[in-house]
Amino acid sequence: MTATAPSAVVVVPDAGPLITLAYADALQLLLAPGWPVRVVDMVLEEVTRAATPTSAKIAQWVAEQGLPIVATRTCAHSRAARAEGGDKRARSNLGELAIQEAMHELALTEPDTVAVFLFEDHKIARATFLVPDNCRKVSTRAWLLFLEGRGWIGSAAEIERAAIAAGRNFSRLRFPP
């Protein structure tokens, strides 16, 4: 499934794609093109800070793959604020802020590297921040269709269906009627 590809491309998933692929039991598809995958610290914290149906699976997968964690000031600040008891709220936009920070850092420090940032469709539709020239915003669906087109998976729709089916099963446990 893994192919040879240029080393100057990296993949950086947001929380949504990690969650969707975890439900589909298909996190390995992030590695399919052979491009290195990096995980932004705040995104990892967002998807693992609470015990959810996918939190342990994602944490374990990231550790097993030895994926580099991109440190951000956003995450450091968030941790410091929580440690001081200043902000106990789990702010839902911190992962996104950290992604923006990672994008701009990459543009400044690795201008020859192209970074593919993966988001769910609704985040791409909403995101209004400036995207540096060497960064690409790509949806999970586009990623899966790309893999399908390359013959690395049989069907993008099948992966999406698997995620939805698992989500429906787990939703009954997490949100009992």
Place this chain on the structure above:
Amino acid sequence: METVNFTAAVDRELLKRAKVIAAKTGTSVNALFSAELRYLVETFEAGEAASDQNYRTLLDFALGRADDRTAMAALGIDNQEDLFLLMARARLPMPRLPDATTRQMVDELEALANRA
């Protein structure tokens, strides 16, 4: 039950998949559509009757009329996974970008892969 005909536009690929399901299950696209529309209407009305706005919030999110932050605030949740799970439980699709936008992103990935 009296039925009426009406005209609507639907995604070509979606209709193709619906026809496959109809064939596999020995029914018609019309019957599938009616069943799903009934589910949506009855779920929405039940929520309204119980003064529960959650389904409406999720529907607004599915239709792209509310963004994720607005929906999460209205639902009182603070993570994307719970939003995904609630959408799955409500049997509503996650919002989708237009196919042309998705195609453009696929083309960008192809271009990167072809640089090798």
